[in-house]
Amino acid sequence: MKVGIIQQANSPDIQTNIEKLKSHIRQCAGEGAELIVLQELHNSLYFCQTEDTRLFDLAETIPGPSTEIFGALAKELGAVLILSLFEKRAPGLFHNTAVVLEKDGRIAGKYRKMHIPDDPAYYEKFYFTPGDLGFEPIDTSAGRLGVLVCWDQWYPEAARLMAMRGAELLIYPTAIGWESADPEDEKIRQLNAWKTVQRGHAVANGLPVIAVNRTGHEPDPSGQTNGIRFWGNSFACGPQGELLCELSGDKEEIQIVEIDRTRTEQVRRWWPFFRDRRIDAFGGITERFLK
Numbered sequence: 001m002k003v004g005i006i007q008q009a010n011s012p013d014i015q016t017n018i019e020k021l022k023s024h025i026r027q028c029a030g031e032g033a034e035l036i037v038l039q040e041l042h043n044s045l046y047f048c049q050t051e052d053t054r055l056f057d058l059a060e061t062i063p064g065p066s067t068e069i070f071g072a073l074a075k076e077l078g079a080v081l082i083l084s085l086f087e088k089r090a091p092g093l094f095h096n097t098a099v100v101l102e103k104d105g106r107i108a109g110k111y112r113k114m115h116i117p118d119d120p121a122y123y124e125k126f127y128f129t130p131g132d133l134g135f136e137p138i139d140t141s142a143g144r145l146g147v148l149v150c151w152d153q154w155y156p157e158a159a160r161l162m163a164m165r166g167a168e169l170l171i172y173p174t175a176i177g178w179e180s181a182d183p184e185d186e187k188i189r190q191l192n193a194w195k196t197v198q199r200g201h202a203v204a205n206g207l208p209v210i211a212v213n214r215t216g217h218e219p220d221p222s223g224q225t226n227g228i229r230f231w232g233n234s235f236a237c238g239p240q241g242e243l244l245c246e247l248s249g250d251k252e253e254i255q256i257v258e259i260d261r262t263r264t265e266q267v268r269r270w271w272p273f274f275r276d277r278r279i280d281a282f283g284g285i286t287e288r289f290l291k
Contacts, residue, residue, distance in 0.1 A: 001142060004028025004036035004079075005255045007234040007247050009216025014044050014058075018066075022073060024254050029077035031256045034103075035142040039214040039234075040084045040150050040175040041096070046214070046230075047086075050222045051126040059088035062099055067107060075105030080142040084149065084173040086127070087112070096128045098147045098173055100138045109138035113149040114158065121179060121225050124151075135161035143168040143261055146207070150174045153198050153211065157285065163205035168261050170201055174213040177230035191231055191249075199241035206239045206268040208259050215250060239267040 006024045010017045021042060028036045041047075043066060047055045060066060066085055074081045080103050087097035096113035112131030116124045135158055137144045146167025152158045153172045162170060176194065178187050202209040215232035235246040236257045245257040268274060284290050 001034050001259045001261060002032045003210060003236065003257050003259050004031070004033030005210065005212050005234050005236065005245070005247065005253075005257065006036065006038050007213060007215055007232055007251075007253045007255075008039060008042065009230075009252050010042070010045050010214065010218070012045055017043055018069065022069075025070075025073055025079070025081065026077065027254055028256060029079045033079055033256055035080045035082070035140075035145075037082045037171055037210055037212045038084060038173060039212045040173040041086060042084055042173075042214070044086075045218050046175045046228065048124045048127060049121045049218070049220045049225070049228065051123050052221075056088075056094065056127070059086040059094050061089075062087050062097060062110060063107060067099060067101065071101050071105035071107070074101040074103055078103045080108070080140045082145070082147060082171060082173065089129075093129055094127055095131060096124065096149055097131075098149050100140060100145060100147060103141055108140045109136075111136070111138070111147045111149065113152060115151040115155055117151045121220060121228055135165065137162055137165050137167040146170045148172050150176060153194075153201075156197075156201060156204065159201035159205055159207075163207055167207060168264065169259065170198075170205070170207050170209045172198065172209070172211040174211055174234075175230065176213055177228040180217075180226040180229055187231075191233060195233065195235065199237050199243075202237050202239055203241040203271075204273060206264050206271065206273070208236065208238050208244075208261070208264075210236045210257075210259075215248075215252060239264050240271075 081101040083099040087095040102108040114131040118125040146162030219227040
């Protein structure tokens with residue numbers, strides 16, 4: 001299966017961002033992509049650098065304007081699209097939501113981000129209610145997709161539950177980068193940890209992983225920090241963690257990668273981690289902390 005990865009730098013102009021995404025999606029489909037993955041909160045700048053009630057105006061309903069625009073494009077091109085939207089569910093209730101559009105344009109399913117960070121420049125708890133749809137794969141013509149979002153990528157439990165429910169791929173729309181004051185050695189450690197943990201999810205679950213990050217510098221509107229330099233490095237790896245493609249750190253890029261979904265069966269025969277799991281001894285995993 002051919003998968004299109006779109007790593008984009010965004011501007012404050014939402015319409016410009018959307019038009020650029022549409023162009024990139026067309027390019028991916030023209031190169032044969034059956035599944036196309038966009039980065040986290042792809043329509044706008046990453047607005048969570050500050051806490052500002054006016055920014056809730058960026059949210060939209062699902063279905064809504066974006067699912068209509070991109071749904072029509074999915075139908076025209078015959079490709080499955082993975083969107084990442086700021087969802088307005090009800091007055092005062094908002095989510096960070098991934099939406100999967102089937103190749104006929106309809107909504108195949110959605111996933112609401114479960115793990116919500118709250119760190120300097122990533123004030124997501126101000127905007128997003130934690131997801132309540134669980135870790136449920138979404139069935140599409142491109143396979144059974146285990147879609148998670150950004151901060152979820154650090155949690156092996158999320159990947160495991162998606163795998164246990166039959167996901168054929170793990171997919172992470174992402175917005176992550178550096179605060180420019182971080183020293184260079186710390187930046188390298190952070191980036192390597194990000195890659196390593198997700199490749200570890202691939203190995204532990206015998207599944208391909210696709211992580212799509214944004215790139216470019218986005219200033220902090222408050223001026224309290226130097227903003228975020230999103231580190232790009234979008235990648236795809238196979239079920240043994242083998243890198244299938246890796247994008248640059250500082251450029252907008254489009255990449256088509258071939259995923260062999262049949263390898264999961266063979267790899268799980270070689271490395272039967274699911275067979276040997278000691279589920280009788282895992283009760284403590286649902287505790288906050290064990291002394």
